[in-house]
Amino acid sequence: MPAWIQHAVWWQIFPLGFVGAEPEAVAGAPVVHRLPQLHAWLDYAVELGASGLALGPIFAASTHGYDTIDPFRIDPRLGDDADFDALIEAAHARGLRVLLDGVFNHVGRGHPAFQEVLHRGPQADRAHWFKLSWPRGTAPGTEPDYACFEGHRQLVTLDHDAPEVADYVAAILDHWLARGADGWRLDAAYAVPRRFWAQVLSRIRADHPDAYIVGEVIHGDYAGIVRDTGMDAVTQYELWKAVWSALNDRNLFELAHALERHDGYLDTFVPLTFVGNHDVTRIASRLSDERHLPHALAILFTCGGTPSIYAGDEQAFRGVKEERVGGDDAIRPSFAATPTELAPYGWPIYRLHQSLIALRRRHPWLHRPRARQIHLANAQLVLALSGRQLTGTHQTEAHQPLLIALNLDDGPALLPVPGARRVEVGDGDLVPGDDGAARVSLGPHGWAILSA
Incomplete structure (x- = not known):
């Protein structure tokens, strides 16, 4: 893992939605320079506390960006290479790293390699890039049956056993890293054979050893996937689901x-953690009680991991994902021209993000802490967090641990917080017990993070 990732906090944008691009690309349409709209939001991200900008798909595609037709070209609905270069320069000037989003399990039906298959049949030069099944007596123009991603016929699966596919993916990764990107999110990484990633990423590491590579993995053997592929991390969906x-x-x-399972992952790698992203219902809509939004954020910023904030979540945006055509629209909205146009009621949650990220900056070991249960009930939890550094097979603990205390009940709670000296963030009151042991008094649905 590159050393800089230990201090990273991502602010994730879905560019096509953010800038209000057309939902479908039109062949031959002129380039529209919308990427520069992101510049007005870079200082906002820095003031939030983010150190990185995680971009959704920005490459030429037919619709939502994951049906790529030319991964070497910026989507003309967003701009061109000059717009990309300017965004990289503006982000880096503010200390923001840039993470790109690439899908290499499949391509869109409009990809030239697949269009060649449709026009030329089995004789197409790149027919072996895909998993095809041809009917007998095939003539040019006959459409084969083909593997596709999770039943979506617009997303044509690549054959990852073809050496040319590995060359193609490696060339894409290398091209944009050489242009200034700092890393990649690998979309649908779980659907691609591990040996393919191991082959491709070993080549990329040779020229870009400081690049951060994170794979989208929904479930499964997280640690095994990281070990076998050479990725730095995978997405922690297991913890995301458990939080809400x-x-x-x-x-x-x-x-x-x-969190106990998560703690085990931290022995071998540091996951990408989140409570919202471009594929799921926003956390403010997912929670049945809005008073528990601070609890979710407190967990995100104190548990180990590399945190990612989905743009708008820091303002408590609402949005429900639906399983239908256009069902992602509510969670991928367009944004105002500048942050000054945001509604006033979201700023308290923005400031809470700032406070929690500042806490994390003061305690950088929260990237990889050790958690220990102090108190556990259905509606109350106290965890003690201490830092750890892995040096070979040895671990060392930090000397300034933190405690996180949560109360989900309708009534107040008095919870043990041994060794606590002050409340760092939250709404609790520190009180001494009759036995001299520290306790924190939390109101109904209260929470606190304390330092010892």
Whole structure:
């Protein structure tokens, strides 16, 4: 893992939605220079506390960006190479790293290699790039059956056993890293054979050792995938689900179990953590009780990982994902021209993000802490967090641990926080117990992060 990622906090944008691009590309349409609209938001991201800009798909595609037709070209609905270069320069000038989003499990039906297959049949030069099944007596213009991504016929799966496909993907990764990108999110990484990633990423590391590579993995053997592929990290969907589910059900045993598993992952790699992204219902809509939004954020910024904030979540945007055509529109909206046009009611949550990120900056070991349960009930949880550094097979602990205390109940709670000296963030009151042990008094649905 590159050293800089230990201090990274991503602010994730879905560019096509953010800038209000057309939902479908039109062949031959002129380039529209919309990427420069992001410049007005870079200082906002820095003031939030982010150190990186994670971009959704920006390459030429037919619709939503994951049906790529030319990964060497900026989507003309967004701009061109000059717009990309200017964005990289503006981000880097503010200390923001830039993460790109690439899909290499499949391409769109409009990709030239697949269009060649449709026109020339089995004789197409790149027919072996795909998993095709041809009917007998095939003539040019006959459409084959083909593997596609999760039943979506517009997304044509690549044959990852073809050496030319590995060359193609490696060339794409290298091209944009050489132009100034700092890393890649690999979309649908779970659908691609591990040996393919191992082959491609070993080549990329040779020329770009400081690049950060994170794979989208929904479930499965996270640690094994990282080990076998050479990725730095995978997306922590398991913890994402546990956070909102436990808060909604007032079942913090579920969260404690997920955090225990998460703690085990930190022995081998550091996941990308989040409570929202471009593929899921926004956290402010997902939670059944809006009073628990701070609890979700407190967990995100104190558990180990590389945190990612989906643009708008820091303002408590609402949006529900639906399983239908256009079902992502509500969670991928267009943004105003500048942050000054944001509604006033979202700024308290923005400031809460700032406070929690500032806490993380003061305690950089939160990238990879060790968590220990102090108190656990259905509606209350206290965790002690201490830093750890891995040096070979040895671990060392930090000397200034933190404690996180959560109360989901309708009534107040008095919870043990041994060794706590002050409340860093939150709404609790530190009180001494009769036995001299520290306790924190939390109001209904209260929370606090304390330092020892």
